[in-house]
Amino acid sequence: MPRTLSAEQQATFDREGYLVLRGALDPERDLEPIMDEFAGVLDRLATELFAAGEISSPYAGFTFSDRLTRVYAESGKVHAQYFDCSLPQAKVRADTPFWTGPAVFALLRNPAILDAVESLIGTEIYANPVQHVRIKPPEHLTPVNPETGQVQLGATAWHQDNGVVTEDADETDIITVWLPLTAATQQNGCLVVQPRGHREGLLPHCPFDSGAANKNGGAGLHIPAQYLGEDEHLVTLPMAAGDVLLMHRRTPHASHSNTSDHVRWSFDLRYNPIGHPTGRSAFPGFVARSAANPTAELHDPKAWTRLWLETRSRLAEAADPRFNRWDAADQACA
Ligand SMILES: O=C(O)CCC(=O)C(=O)O
Ligand SMILES: [Fe+2]
Secondary structure, eight states: SSSSSSSSHHHHHHHHHHHTTTTTTTTIIIIIIHHHHHHHHHHHHHHHHHHHHHSSOOOOSSSEEEEEEEHHHHHHSHHHHHHSSSOOOSSSTTOOOOOOOOOHHHTTOOOHHHHHHHHOSSEEEEEEEEEEEEEOOGGGSEEEEEOTTOOOOOOOOOOOGHHHHHHHGTTTTOOOEEEESSSBTTTOOOEOOOTTGGGGOOOEEEEEEEGGGGGTTTEEEOOOGGGOGGGGEEEEOOTTTOOOOOOOOTTTEOOOOOOSOEEEEEEEEEEEEEEEESTTTOOOOEEESSSSSSSSOOOHHHHHHHHHHHHHHHHHHHHOOOOOOOTSSSSGGG
């Protein structure tokens, strides 16, 4: 596998708005350290919940998927924020959990990922702070949110990533990099994309009513169905561990519900040219690669964690920043 994209791959990305790189990562070298790190995070969560009397067993000795599912089921809550490498968009507290461990940082700096991104946006690469781990639990084993009656962390509604950042970043060439840690299948909720949809410009996005807001994080923004292409033109993207999806910021995409018995586990990362607006200025990014100024690159995972800790302290004291430009009262949302 060449480390940089071929002319044909670049042309495919430009034309279709996405590109799957099969086997771009080595699961053992690139993904297993992350899974080991998350086993530790889950162990801590289970220990804390057990100590607090919220679960009757720490469920040690189970696989990651089964342990997580049991902990979520018995505590009645999907503890997604505990694992995520970003803060929530609202109500950040001084102790809001997040996870920015060294294995996650190594993924953000993974040379194969940065080489592919470099082919698309050049050598000056900023790790955009819109980054998440998504551990989507089996829907039939996961309790609904007792307040809203809605699925917690179910399907992701149709959206463009450009639509979920602020408008200052509309012209920033943000590349989305989506990758599964374990196989993503139609059954466990892999991604679906609308090929060539990136050529239609930015489509209207509407917030869900508050009851459904947990569906897609944040304000639960989604593109109303009438703005999307015909179903037969949509492409479902099963992916194996090691595969990497590159997406244009205006490619409409969604993901299925997890109807399997195991978690669907993925990361979505974003990169943009250094110095351009990230669309989430309240959150910290960092220089992942720079040929022009290599000393500006961040190599220390602890320094990355400090950026998020400082951000958390600042946001805990402040009013919620504005993350969303769309209004439910807009004509497009009627
Ligand atoms: O993983 C998902 O379900 C959604 C991911 C997504 O929207 C993204 O990577 O931009
Ligand atoms: Fe997205």
